[in-house]
Amino acid sequence: MQGASVTAVSDATSAKVHFSRGIPPLEAIPSAEIAELTGSLLSAEASRLFQYAPIGLHAGDAELREQLGAFHAVDPDRIFVTNGSLQALDLLAGHLLKDAPRKKVLAEAPTYDRAVQIFERHGAQVSGIPLRHDGLDLDVLRERLRTEVPAFVYVIPDFQNPAGVTTSEEKRRELVALSAEFGFTILEDIPYRELRFAGTAPTLIGDLADGVEGAKVLTIGSLSKVVSPGLRVGYVIAPLGTPKDLAALAESTYLSPAPLLQAVAARAFASGLVRRNIDEVRTLLRPRHDTAVEAVRKALGDAALCVPEGGYYISVHLPVRTTEEKFLAAAGAANIALTRGSAFYPADAAPPSGTVFLRLPFQALSAEEFTEGVTRLAEVAQRAE
Numbered sequence: 239m240q241g242a243s244v245t246a247v248s249d250a251t252s253a254k255v256h257f258s259r260g261i262p263p264l265e266a267i268p269s270a271e272i273a274e275l276t277g278s279l280l281s282a283e284a285s286r287l288f289q290y291a292p293i294g295l296h297a298g299d300a301e302l303r304e305q306l307g308a309f310h311a312v313d314p315d316r317i318f319v320t321n322g323s324l325q326a327l328d329l330l331a332g333h334l335l336k337d338a339p340r341k342k343v344l345a346e347a348p349t350y351d352r353a354v355q356i357f358e359r360h361g362a363q364v365s366g367i368p369l370r371h372d373g374l375d376l377d378v379l380r381e382r383l384r385t386e387v388p389a390f391v392y393v394i395p396d397f398q399n400p401a402g403v404t405t406s407e408e409k410r411r412e413l414v415a416l417s418a419e420f421g422f423t424i425l426e427d428i429p430y431r432e433l434r435f436a437g438t439a440p441t442l443i444g445d446l447a448d449g450v451e452g453a454k455v456l457t458i459g460s461l462s463k464v465v466s467p468g469l470r471v472g473y474v475i476a477p478l479g480t481p482k483d484l485a486a487l488a489e490s491t492y493l494s495p496a497p498l499l500q501a502v503a504a505r506a507f508a509s510g511l512v513r514r515n516i517d518e519v520r521t522l523l524r525p526r527h528d529t530a531v532e533a534v535r536k537a538l539g540d541a542a543l544c545v546p547e548g549g550y551y552i553s554v555h556l557p558v559r560t561t562e563e564k565f566l567a568a569a570g571a572a573n574i575a576l577t578r579g580s581a582f583y584p585a586d587a588a589p590p591s592g593t594v595f596l597r598l599p600f601q602a603l604s605a606e607e608f609t610e611g612v613t614r615l616a617e618v619a620q621r622a623e
C-alpha cells in the first residue's frame with residue numbers, strides 16, 4: 239500500500255481544493271438587496287413582524303404563500319412554509335411514518351445524506367435503489383415494491399444532490415403510475431430545480447400526479463439556492479387540506495416559521511428579486527458548470543454518472559485499486575478536501591465495487607481550482623494502492 243501516502247503527487251503543497259460543501263458561493267446571495275428590503279420592511283411593519291404570527295397563519299405568512307403559489311402556478315392553500323426545507327423533511331417524515339404499518343423508506347442510492355439521517359431519526363429503515371444517469375432504476379424499484387410497499391419514496395429529481403442526475407420525464411411518469419398502483423407517497427425535493435444551465439426542464443412530479451387517481455406526491459422547495467440559505471425558508475406543495483394538518487403540527491411544536499424572515503422572502507418575490515437573482519445565479523454558475531463537465535471528461539474519462547444540466551454537482555464512480563479510506567487519505571495528502579462518498583448511500587447500498595463515489599461540487603470553484611482539483615484526483619487514483 240505504498241501509494242496511500244502519495245508522496246509522489248507533485249502538487250501536495252499547492253493550494254487546497256475544496257470539493258466539500260454544497261453551499262451557495264457568497265456572490266450568489268444578493269445580500270445588499272435583501273438588507274435594503276429588510277430595512278424598509280422593518281420601518282413599515284416592525285410591530286407585526288416582531289410579534290407571534292396570528293392564529294390561523296401557522297402554515298405560513300399569507301403573502302409568502304400567495305407568492306409561492308404564483309411562482310409554482312398552484313393554489314396558495316396548497317403551500318405550507320417551513321424553516322428551511324430540512325424542517326419540511328423532518329415534519330413530513332414524522333407525518334408519513336407516524337401511522338405507517340412498516341417504517342420502510344426507499345431513496346436513491348446515492349442520495350442526500352442529511353435526509354436519510356432525518357428519516358432514520360423517525361424510525362425509518364431507509365433502503366437504497368440504484369440511481370442511473372436518468373433517475374432511479376425502475377426495474378429494481380418494481381422488484382422491491384413486489385415484496386414491500388414503503389411509507390414513501392424520496393427523490394431529488396432535478397440536478398440531484400450528490401450525483402447531478404435529472405430524472406427523465408418518462409421515469410417521472412412511471413414513478414407517478416407506481417405511486418398510484420402501490421399506494422406509496424413520493425417525496426420530491428427540488429432545491430436546485432431553478433438552476434438549469436442547459437436543456438429543458440421535465441415536468442414536476444407533483445404536477446404530473448395532478449389528476450392521476452391514487453397518486454400521492456409532496457413537493458419540497460427551498461429558497462436557499464435561489465435567494466439565501468440564511469433566510470431558512472422552505473416549503474411544501476401538498477394536496478389541498480394537508481397544509482392544515484401540517485399547520486396543526488407546527489402549532490404544537492414551534493408555532494410558525496419566523497414572521498420577519500417570511501416577510502423578507504415575500505418581499506423578495508414581490509420586488510422581482512427572486513427572478514432576477516435566479517437569472518444572475520444561472521449566469522454565474524453556467525461557466526463553472528461547463529468547465530467542470532469538460533475537466534472531468536478530460537481528467538477522469540467516462541467516470542461521471544451523468545452530464546448534469548444544472549445545479550451544483552457533478553459526480554463520478556472513480557475506479558480505484560484501494561479502499562475508500564485509503565483513497566481519501568491519499569486525496570487529503572494531495573490537498574483535496576472531499577466528502578466521504580459512501581456516506582451518500584443508504585446503509586444497504588454502496589458504489590459499484592472497485593470504485594469510489596465522489597461528489598464534486600463546482601458552484602464555488604474557479605475554472606483553475608476545479609481543473610487543478612480533478613487533475614490531482616486523477617493522479618491520486620492512479621497511484622493509490
Ligand code: PMP
Nearest residue numbers: 322323324350394399460462472
Ligand atoms: N434538500 C437537498 C437535496 C439539499 O441539497 C439541501 C441543501 N443542501 C436541502 C434539502 C436543505 O435545504 P434548506 O437550506 O432549505 O434546509
